Structures are given as C-alpha cells and as structure tokens.
Amino acid sequence: MSIITISRGSYSRGKEVAEKLARALNYECISREIILETSEQFNIPELKLIRAIHDAPTILDRFTSGKERFIAFFRATLLTYLQRDNIVFHGLGSHFFLQQFPHVMKVRISANIEDRVREEMLRENIPADEARMVLVNDDTQRRQWGLQIFGQDSWNAHLYDMILHIGNLNVDQAVSIILHALEQPCFKSTPDSRRMLDDKALAARVEAALVKAFPKVIADAGNGEVFVNVRGSLAEQKNITEKVTLLAEKVDGVKSIQVNIVPFIYED
Amino acid sequence: MISGHYVKPPSTGARFWLRRLFPFLRWWNFIGWDTLRSDLLAGLTGAVIVLPQGVAFAMIAGLPPEYGLYTAIITPVVAALFGSSLHLISGPTTAISIVVFSSISSLAQPGSEEYIRLVLTLTFMAGVYQLTFGLARLGTLVNFVSHSVVVGFTSGAAILIATSQLKHVLGLNLPSGHDFVVVWLHIFGKLHQINLYVLAVAAVTLIFAVFFRATIPRWPGMLFAMIIGSVLCVFINGSQHGITLVGQMPDRLPPLSLPDFSFETIRELAPKALAVALLGLIEALSIGRSIAAKSHQSIDGNQEFIGQGLSNIIGSFLSSYAGSGSFTRSGINYQAGAITPFSAVFSALLLSLILLLIAPLTAYLPIAAMGGIILLVAYNLIDVHHILTIIRTSREETAVLMVTFLATLFLDLEFAIYAGVLLSLVLYLNRTAHPRIANMVPNNDAAGPLLIETEAECPYLKVIRIDGPLFFGAVNHVSEYLHNIDKSLMRKRNVLILGCGINFIDVAGAELLAQEAQRRRAQRGGLYLCEFQPEAYGVLKRGRYLENIGEENIFATQKEAISKIIPEADENICRYCKNPVFKECGSK
Numbered sequence: 115m116s117i118i119t120i121s122r123g124s125y126s127r128g129k130e131v132a133e134k135l136a137r138a139l140n141y142e143c144i145s146r147e148i149i150l151e152t153s154e155q156f157n158i159p160e161l162k163l164i165r166a167i168h169d170a171p172t173i174l175d176r177f178t179s180g181k182e183r184f185i186a187f188f189r190a191t192l193l194t195y196l197q198r199d200n201i202v203f204h205g206l207g208s209h210f211f212l213q214q215f216p217h218v219m220k221v222r223i224s225a226n227i228e229d230r231v232r233e234e235m236l237r238e239n240i241p242a243d244e245a246r247m248v249l250v251n252d253d254t255q256r257r258q259w260g261l262q263i264f265g266q267d268s269w270n271a272h273l274y275d276m277i278l279h280i281g282n283l284n285v286d287q288a289v290s291i292i293l294h295a296l297e298q299p300c301f302k303s304t305p306d307s308r309r310m311l312d313d314k315a316l317a318a319r320v321e322a323a324l325v326k327a328f329p330k331v332i333a334d335a336g337n338g339e340v341f342v343n344v345r346g347s348l349a350e351q352k353n354i355t356e357k358v359t360l361l362a363e364k365v366d367g368v369k370s371i372q373v374n375i376v377p378f379i380y381e382d
Numbered sequence: 383m384i385s386g387h388y389v390k391p392p393s394t395g396a397r398f399w400l401r402r403l404f405p406f407l408r409w410w411n412f413i414g415w416d417t418l419r420s421d422l423l424a425g426l427t428g429a430v431i432v433l434p435q436g437v438a439f440a441m442i443a444g445l446p447p448e449y450g451l452y453t454a455i456i457t458p459v460v461a462a463l464f465g466s467s468l469h470l471i472s473g474p475t476t477a478i479s480i481v482v483f484s485s486i487s488s489l490a491q492p493g494s495e496e497y498i499r500l501v502l503t504l505t506f507m508a509g510v511y512q513l514t515f516g517l518a519r520l521g522t523l524v525n526f527v528s529h530s531v532v533v534g535f536t537s538g539a540a541i542l543i544a545t546s547q548l549k550h551v552l553g554l555n556l557p558s559g560h561d562f563v564v565v566w567l568h569i570f571g572k573l574h575q576i577n578l579y580v581l582a583v584a585a586v587t588l589i590f591a592v593f594f595r596a597t598i599p600r601w602p603g604m605l606f607a608m609i610i611g612s613v614l615c616v617f618i619n620g621s622q623h624g625i626t627l628v629g630q631m632p633d634r635l636p637p638l639s640l641p642d643f644s645f646e647t648i649r650e651l652a653p654k655a656l657a658v659a660l661l662g663l664i665e666a667l668s669i670g671r672s673i674a675a676k677s678h679q680s681i682d683g684n685q686e687f688i689g690q691g692l693s694n695i696i697g698s699f700l701s702s703y704a705g706s707g708s709f710t711r712s713g714i715n716y717q718a719g720a721i722t723p724f725s726a727v728f729s730a731l732l733l734s735l736i737l738l739l740i741a742p743l744t745a746y747l748p749i750a751a752m753g754g755i756i757l758l759v760a761y762n763l764i765d766v767h768h769i770l771t772i773i774r775t776s777r778e779e780t781a782v783l784m785v786t787f788l789a790t791l792f793l794d795l796e797f798a799i800y801a802g803v804l805l806s807l808v809l810y811l812n813r814t815a816h817p818r819i820a821n822m823v824p825n826n827d828a829a830g831p832l833l834i835e836t837e838a839e840c841p842y843l844k845v846i847r848i849d850g851p852l853f854f855g856a857v858n859h860v861s862e863y864l865h866n867i868d869k870s871l872m873r874k875r876n877v878l879i880l881g882c883g884i885n886f887i888d889v890a891g892a893e894l895l896a897q898e899a900q901r902r903r904a905q906r907g908g909l910y911l912c913e914f915q916p917e918a919y920g921v922l923k924r925g926r927y928l929e930n931i932g933e934e935n936i937f938a939t940q941k942e943a944i945s946k947i948i949p950e951a952d953e954n955i956c957r958y959c960k961n962p963v964f965k966e967c968g969s970k
Contacts (some may be wrong), residue, residue, distance in 0.1 A: 329414050345412065347420060347719045348677050377677050377721065378468055380408045381401065 116141075116301050117201050117218045118292065119208035121268065124252050125233035127280045128223035132204035134289045139296075141200045148203075152191040156322070158184065167207060170258035183325045185263065190322035193315035199303050207256075209273050210264045214314070217300065217307040220273065221292055225280040275301075275305030316340065316367045323365050324358060330376075333362075345376045405685055406463045417721040424720035425728025427604045428471060429736055431714055432729065434628040434752050439474035440703075443482040444492030445501060449703055450474045451737060452636035455730045457693045457705035465689025466682040467670035471711040471726050472693055476546075476705050481661055485654035498882035500651065503641040506617030506698035507648065507655035512663055515968055521683025527671060531802030533768050534783040536672040538790025538798060539709050540763035543756060550753030551584040552575025553624055562791050579623035580750045587611030587754035595758075604714065604755050611751030620748055628752070630745040633738050639701040658704050659691075664799050666690050666707035673716050675768070711938035715758045778809045816859045817850025822880065823963040824944070832940050833880070840963050842951040843876045845940075852891030852918070860891075864898050868905075875907020878943055881914035887921045895922070896930035903932075910947060912937035 118135065122128025129145070146264030149167070153160040166184035189211055195210075196203070203212075212218045227249065234245035235314070260268040260329040271277060275293060278288045295301070315375050317335040320342060324331040328344040340362060346354045401407045414704050432454040432747060440450025448808045461472035481753060482493070482501055490497035515521070526945040545565055549556040554575055556568045587607045595601025663686075694704055715725050772779045786802030793801070822833040822845040833845060844867050852860060877898075887895075899909040914922070919936075922928050928936065937943035948966035956967065 327416075329416055345414075345721070347416065347716070347721050349717050350420075350719050378409060378679060379412050381411060 116296055116303060117196055117199065117203070117212070117215070118221060118296070118301075119212050119218060120202065120204040120221045120223055121207075121209045121274070122205065123230065123256070124249060125230040125237070126223050126225040127285055128204055129281075130285045130291070131221075131223050131278075131288050132202050133283060135292055136202040138289060138293060139200070139202070141202050142198070143202045143204070144195065145203065145205045148188065148192050148195060151195070152184075152188050155191060155265040156187040158187065160248070163188065168259065169255055171262050182329055184309070186318070186322045186325040186331075190315070190318040191218045193311065193318045197308075197311055197315055199308070207260065207263075207268070208258060209268070210266065213264075213266075213273065215307065215311060217303055219292070219296060219301045220275050222271075222274040222277040223280060223288065224277065229281070312367075313337070316365070319365045320368065322361045323361050327357065327361065335368075338367055338371070339372070340365075340368050341372045341374065343376055344378075348375055348377050351375055393537045394569050403468070406723065406814070407665045409468065413722060413724065418724065420719045421725040422728050424715050424718035424725040425730075426732055427718045428711055428725065428729035429732035430473075430605055430608060430716050430747075431752070431755065432473060432708075432711055432733060433736065434747065434749060435708075435710070436474055437628070439476060439479045442476065442499070443474070443479035443703055444487055445498060445703060446493060448632045448634065449498070449701060451632075451733065452700065453697060453705050455733055456636055456697045456700045456702040458726040459693075459730045460696050461666075461689045461693035461705070461707075462726035463689075464685075464692045465666075465670075465723070466685035467674060467707075467712075468486040468679055468723055469673045469677060469712055469714045469720055469725075470670045470686075470707045471665060471729065472666065473691065473705045473711065474703070475665060475706050475708050477665060478658060478662055478704050481658055482704055485651075485658065489650070498639075499642050500647065501703045502698045502701070503643070503647055504651050504658060505694050505702065505704040506641040507651055508662060508704050509691045509696075509698065511656055511659035511691070512687050512694060515659070515663065516684050516687030516689075516691055519684045521667075521685070521687045523683065526803050526807065527668060527799065528779075528802070528806045529675060529768075529780040529807060530772055530780065532668060532672045532675055533765055533772065533785045533801065534743055534786030534802055535668055535790050535798055536675075536709075537764045537769065538787045540760040541791060543710055543763070543964075544760035547753040547756045549762070550626075550749045551581065551757060553580030553750065577624050579618060579620060580625050580748075583611050583615050583620060583625060583748050584750040584754035584757075586614050587751040588757055591758050593757055601747030603854050604718065604758070608747065608751045608755060611748060611754065612746050615748040615751070616746060626749045627745055627748040628749060630742055635734055636700045636736070639699060640703055641698050647824040660966050662685060662690055662694070662704060662706035667713050668799055669707035669709050672709075672763075673712050676765070677716065680751045709763070710756055710759055713763050714755075717759065717762055741758055748826075778813075782809065790826060811855060814850060814853075815855040817848050817852070817856050817883075819860065819863050820847045820849065821845070822847055824965065828839040838961055838963055840948075840961070840967075841959055842955045843944075843947055843964075845878045845880065845944075847880040847883055851886035851888075852884050852894070853886060853888040854890035857890045857894045861894055861898070873890075874908070875902055875905045876947065877902065877907075878910040878912060878940075878941060878947065881918055884918050885915060887918040889921075889925065892922050892925050896927040899931040899935065908935055908947075910935045910937065910943055912940055912943040 116139075117315070118141075120128050120132045120135075122131075133143050135141075149160060149163055153163055156350070163184050166181045167188055171181045178353070192203070192211055195201070209220045209222070212220065227246070230249055231242055231245045233241055234240070234249055238248075239246065257268055260266050266273060276292065278291060280288060313335045316338070317333040317340065320333040320335065320340050321331050322346065324333070324342065328346070330345050332343040333340055342358050342362060344354060344358060354375055358373045359371050362368055383482050393846070404513055431452070436450030436454040437447040438450070443449075458472045459473075461470070465472075484506065486492075486497060486504060490500055504898070532767070542562060544563060548565070548569055552569070554569065554572050554577075556565060587610065590610050591604050591607035594606055611746045615621075615627075621627060657950075667681070667683060667686055670686055674681050690706065696701070697705065715729075718725075769783065772783050781804050782802055785805050786798055789798035789801040820835045821837070821842070823836050823838050825831055825834040833847075846863075848860065850856060864877065868875070879895075894910065895911070902909045911931065914936070922931070937946065944964055945966060948964045956962075959967070
C-alpha cells in the first residue's frame with residue numbers, strides 16, 4: 115500500500131521506469147489520465163490544462179489567474195485520485211503537488227543529455243541541434259514553472275527521496291532499487307497518512323470549487339471541517355462569507371465551513 | 383506569482399530597501415484580477431463622488447473649479463502609492479480648503495494668477511514639511527491617537543458630514559461656514575421651506591443606494607443610485623423646480639505648473655504652510671486610522687507622512703493645491719469594496735476620462751442625489767458596535783470617546799483630535815500614577831500560588847504587591863499607601879514588597895524605597911523587598927540605594943523572605959495574634 119511519484123525530464127526514460135515499477139508492484143500507473151479526468155470534470159480544454167501544468171506563467175497570467183485556476187483543478191483531481199492508493203504517478207510536477215505527504219515516495223529520474231537528444235531525434239525525426247534546443251528549452255520551462263508556482267527548483271535534490279541517473283544504471287536496475295527502498299515502513303500508507311490525504315484532497319476540491327471566484331483561495335480541512343482563506347475587503351465580509359459557503363457546501367465531504375477573509379498581505 | 387502553497391522567504395538587501403523606497407511594492411504581489419475588479423468598481427464610484435466635491439472645495443479655497451479636479455487626480459495617486467493606508471483617499475478637503483483661503487486671500491486676489499501661484503507655493507512648502515516630518519520619523523506620534531479617539535472622531539465627523547449635506551437634501555438655502563448648532567437652528571427655522579422635489583431626488587437616490595447595497599453589494603450601487611437620481615431629476619424637470627445640478631466640467635487634464643521659489647514668498651508662507659501641513663497630517667492620519675480600525679490594517683505613521691508630503695510636492699508642479707485624506711471619499715472607497723490603493727489610481731484615471739469624454743453629461747447630475755449618497759456614507763461611518771463595546775468596557779475610554787465626539791461637533795476638527803489625545807494621555811498618566819497595590823497573605827491551598835490577595839493580614843508583617851511602574855508620578859500614591867499602613871495599625875512596622883509587578887523604577891521611586899527603609903528602621907521595623915525584576919534591581923544597585931535599604935533585606939523569593947522575617951517576629955505581637963497567617967507562626 116504505497117504511492118510513488120516519478121519526476122523526470124523529457125526522454126529521460128522515467129516513463130519506462132514508472133511503467134515497469136507499476137507492473138512489478140501490480141499498481142496502477144498514471145500520468146496523462148489526470149489531465150483527461152480534470153479536463154472532463156471541470157470542463158476545460160486539455161491543451162490549456164497541459165500548458166498550465168507545463169509552461170511558466172506570464173505576466174498576464176498573474177492578473178488573469180488562469181494558470182492558478184487550472185492548477186487548482188489538477189491538484190483536486192490528482193489528490194482525489196490518489197486516495198485510491200497503490201499508484202505510480204509520473205511526470206506533471208508530481209513531486210511538487212505531493213511534497214507535503216511524507217509517505218509518498220518521490221523519485222527523480224535523470225539521464226545524459228546526449229542520450230536524451232538521440233531519443234528525441236529518433237522520435238521527432240529532427241536534427242541533433244534542434245533536438246538539443248528543444249530539450250534545453252523544455253527543461254528551462256519546467257524549472258521556471260516550479261520556481262514561479264511553488265518557489266522551488268525542480269533540480270533541487272531536497273525535493274526527492276531518491277535520484278537515479280539512467281546511464282550506467284539501466285531501467286530494470288533503477289526499478290529494482292526503488293522496489294528495495296519501498297520496503298521501508300516510511301513509504302507505506304498508514305491510517306494517519308490516509309486521513310491526511312483525505313483531508314488534503316477535500317481541501318483541494320474546495321479550492322477548486324472556489325478558485326474561479328476567489329483566485330488566491332487557500333483551504334484547509336480536517337474531518338470534514340473546512341477552513342477557507344480568501345482575499346477581499348472586510349467591508350464585504352458578510353457577502354463573501356455567504357458566497358464562499360454557497361460554493362463550498364456543494365463539495366462532497368464538507369460538513370462545516372469557516373471563512374477567513376484576508377484583506378491584505380504586506381511583504382517586507 | 384504567489385502560490386497559496388508555499389511561503390516566500392523574507393526579502394533582504396536590495397529588495398528590502400527597494401520596498402522601503404517604493405512602498406507599493408509591499409502589496410504589489412497581492413494584486414490579481416479579483417482585486418483589480420474590486421478596486422475598479424470602488425474607483426468608479428469614487429470618481430463620480432469626487433467630481434462635484436472637487437469643484438466645491440476649489441471654490442471654497444478661492445481657486446477656479448478645475449483646480450479642485452486637478453487635485454483630485456494627482457494627489458490621491460501619489461499619496462496612495464507612497465502612503466501606508468490601503469484605503470485612504472486623498473485630495474481636496476473642506477478643512478484644508480478653508481485654511482488655504484484664509485492663508486492666501488490676504489496676500490492676493492482669490493482666483494487671480496498671483497493667488498494661484500501662491501497657493502501652489504504653499505502646497506509645495508506644506509509637502510516639504512510633511513515629507514521632512516516623515517523622514518524624521520515623527521509619524522509615531524500617531525500612536526497616541528487611541529482607538530476611542532478615532533471612533534469618537536469618526537462618529538462626530540459622520541454627523542458633521544451628514545449635517546453639511548442636509549441643505550442639498552432638503553433644498554434649503556443655508557448660510558455656509560457656520561458651525562454645527564447654527565446650521566441645525568437654521569434647518570429647524572426653515573422646515574417650511576423644504577423643496578419637496580429636491581427631497582424626492584435625494585430620498586430616491588438614498589433608498590436605491592441602500593437597496594443596491596443590500597441586494598447587489600459587489601456592484602457600484604452608489605453609482606447606479608446616482609444615475610437613477612439623475613434620471614428622476616430629468617423626468618420631473620428638476621431644474622425648473624429648484625434642483626441644483628453639478629454643471630458642466632472643463633475638459634482638460636492637469637497642466638504643468640511652477641511654484642514661486644523666491645525667498646520673500648517662502649519666508650512669508652513658511653508659518654502658513656506649517657499650519658496646512660499639520661492639519662493635513664492630522665486629518666489624513668485620523669481618517670487612515672479610523673478606516674484601519676475597520677479593515678484591521680496597521681498604519682505606519684511615518685510612511686503616511688511621506689506619502690502626504692510627496693503628494694503635495696508633486697501636486698504643486700501639476701496644478702494641484704494642498705490636499706489631505708478625505709473622510710467621505712475614503713469611507714465610500716472602503717465601503718465600495720476597495721482592496722488595494724489601486725482604487726485611488728483607478729479613481730484618478732476615471733476622473734480624467736470623465737473630464738475628457740463625458741464632461742457634458744455631468745451637467746445632469748443633481749447635487750441632491752450626491753447628498754443622498756453622502757448621507758448613507760455618513761451613516762455607515764458610525765461604528766455602533768465599537769461604540770457599545772467601549773461604553774460597556776471602560777468608563778475612562780467612554781469619556782475619551784464622548785469628549786472627542788462632542789469636540790468634533792462643536793469645535794474645530796483638528797482641535798477635537800487634540801482634545802481626545804490630551805484626555806487619553808491624562809487618563810493614562812493618572813492610571814500609571816496610581817499603580818494597584820494588593821495585600822497578600824500565604825495561600826492555604828498547596829496547589830495554588832504561594833501568596834494570594836486577601837483582606838486578612840499579619841499584625842507583624844504587611845506583605846504587598848505593587849502592580850505598575852514605580853516612577854516619579856506614582857511615588858506620591860505609593861508613599862501615601864505605605865504611610866497609611868502605620869495609620870491603620872500602629873504596631874505594624876515591617877513591610878515586605880513583592881516587586882514582580884514593578885517593571886520600571888526611576889530615581890524618584892528608588893529614593894522612595896530607600897527613605898521608607900530608613901523610616902521603618904527608625905520605628906524599629908524594616909522594609910523588605912523580594913522578587914524584583916532584574917531591570918528594577920539594577921537601578922537600586924547602580925544608584926547605591928541598596929546600602930540604605932540593606933542588602934540583607936532583599937530576597938530572591940517570597941518563600942525565602944517569609945522564612946527569614948517571621949521567625950524574628952516580636953513575641954509580644956505573635957502571642958496575642960488571633961489570625962496566624964504564616965505557617966512559620968506555629969513554631970513560635
């Protein structure tokens with residue numbers, strides 16, 4: 115009973131590792147499925163969602179909050195999906211979304227750039243220089259996305275429980291190492307970790323329900339009691355509270371709602 | 383971009399100083415489309431409200447009407463971006479306009495080019511004063527304006543604002559510039575002259591404003607209500623029935639201007655500019671604080687001084703005269719749902735647009751409709767909840783509130799603040815000059831504290847705890863109490879003071895203890911001290927007062943003190959004691 119996330123750059127063979135690992139464990143292997151489910155559930159174009167999860171936000175995004183909205187939807191779908199347990203999830207900033215869950219094993223798979231270039235050339239039928247440029251741009255976008263959305267560099271080793279470099283090590287050996295590490299009790303789901311995931315999933319669903327009206331919403335949940343922080347004017351407290359309650363109470367699992375209005379934040 | 387799921391580390395170095403220099407960077411990351419939408423709606427309402435006000439205030443200041451609008455465009459933007467309050471709207475105000483007129487009208491013909499140049503110079507100099515006060519960090523003085531003062535001032539100002547609008551709402555011709563009582567006497571005397579058409583327009587606007595606020599609070603209900611009031615005015619052919627209209631505005635943006643920097647002018651205007659600067663700061667800070675009491679924001683007085691100063695300095699080069707915080711417009715801005723100072727920026731931009739594009743339409747806006755809206759704003763400024771809380775909580779605070787409230791109504795606005803602050807300080811000083819002195823005896827309950835407050839006491843040793851600073855102001859009260867101990871029981875010559883509640887001792891306080899120790903020794907008694915805080919003990923030590931008190935009479939704990947003093951108690955006193963309170967009494 116575990117959840118494993120595998121983060122990787124394009125053509126780093128992380129997908130292969132994830133699929134083999136899932137087969138070995140008889141777990142479900144997911145990646146793009148979350149995109150599809152989010153797209154269907156929240157009725158948003160798949161392409162826009164992929165861009166929100168992949169590309170760094172622009173200045174305009176800050177004012178439109180479009181990316182934040184899509185990310186909230188994605189997070190809600192992902193956490194709700196992970197409540198099933200026994201899942202290998204790869205790509206799509208998985209380590210960022212699951213950073214706060216200690217029992218989730220976070221693995222980073224890296225590979226030599228030349229190997230990746232070769233793979234890219236083969237798949238896309240493009241020359242080496244172009245392939246290299248595509249990969250470098252892609253890596254840069256991913257890093258900028260992490261920095262701007264979560265304030266973290268995806269190349270920061272502290273984000274991961276394990277980093278495996280595919281070079282001398284092949285895919286099967288990488289899977290074997292991960293399987294061995296998974297035996298450790300800290301990576302097993304427990305009643306406490308499941309409750310934590312349930313609470314965070316509920317909070318994420320409430321955020322997704324509110325994010326359109328309140329872009330900077332932050333929700334927290336515990337046993338069905340939901341605490342919502344939204345920014346707004348205290349002069350509008352009553353109306354904001356009513357609106358939040360109206361939207362949030364429709365979310366499955368919500369028993370009670372507490373609304374806190376954040377009228378300002380100063381940065382020193 | 384700020385995500386809700388991580389916290390940015392605090393800035394250091396260049397970014398910190400950049401945010402100090404440009405304070406709007408501190409809330410820049412809080413902006414999003416939702417805050418911009420709220421600010422835009424609030425700004426739209428503010429722009430419409432300031433339109434007739436700007437004209438009226440410029441006329442009060444003896445300036446051509448467009449100068450009021452220029453001030454309403456430039457001043458609020460600079461003050462909002464460089465000030466501290468998130469909701470304060472600066473610009474032309476009644477009080478400043480009156481002071482500007484009284485300062486310059488004796489030097490030049492109102493409305494003349496010379497007059498305008500002098501007003502702009504006065505504005506520049508007032509700004510320099512304010513900026514200097516801010517940079518010198520004198521803004522902390524605002525901390526002496528207590529919450530009760532602000533609530534009292536706000537309530538009084540709300541009634542003054544409402545009173546000032548009654549002539550527009552009732553359609554009465556009242557003499558301007560009279561005080562509160564005179565205005566009301568005139569109103570009562572002219573009730574039979576009420577213009578029902580004017581009253582109808584004002585009432586309909588007010589009713590719709592209340593209705594929109596209750597039903598569609600996120601929309602600019604006040605603006606809609608004013609449009610409805612204007613349509614009604616056209617429908618009933620208001621101008622034929624004595625309804626005054628705002629009139630068409632000049633369609634021009636603020637032109638560049640240059641104050642007069644000649645030595646003669648500066649010397650002549652220096653004292654007048656100081657008065658304008660001080661009044662402006664008091665107004666802006668009081669209003670900023672009263673709005674902050676609702677929005678829970680903390681106001682940085684120094685930053686607000688800097689913001690007000692810069693707005694007047696920059697304004698003087700863009701044809702704007704001295705401005706300050708406006709109670710009405712700040713109240714409307716907050717109630718209309720403004721979140722960041724961008725509402726002031728939007729208000730200025732929209733006012734510019736209104737000036738350029740739809741100036742002719744303003745000709746149809748009745749002043750009665752404006753009056754109706756301002757009545758609602760005034761009503762909302764009265765914070766009934768806080769007033770009741772203050773009345774329930776403290777008689778002293780209630781007195782401060784009432785004095786400020788009544789002074790606002792019956793005296794000058796700035797004096798009302800002085801009166802409230804002065805009374806707050808007097809009450810505070812009186813409180814600190816009378817520290818609480820508690821009579822203590824040992825606690826029989828082993829689980830509780832060693833000593834508890836009670837009426838019972840030992841005939842040999844009086845144990846007291848002083849709660850508050852022992853400084854020159856409190857010396858008289860404490861000395862009187864120590865003397866009264868002997869008065870009530872002649873044989874009690876020993877006193878133990880628990881010093882845990884004394885957070886500060888000055889030279890006068892230390893001398894009191896030394897003298898009291900000597901006096902008690904002369905009576906064959908003693909003064910004992912225990913549990914003194916290190917700072918207070920340090921003063922006694924450094925001043926060599928311990929030599930007079932006697933180092934052997936100082937104890938670290940109550941337990942140590944009592945176990946040393948009681949065994950040495952006078953046998954004769956203990957023999958006839960009917961109330962042995964110490965456990966050491968049994969062994970005697």
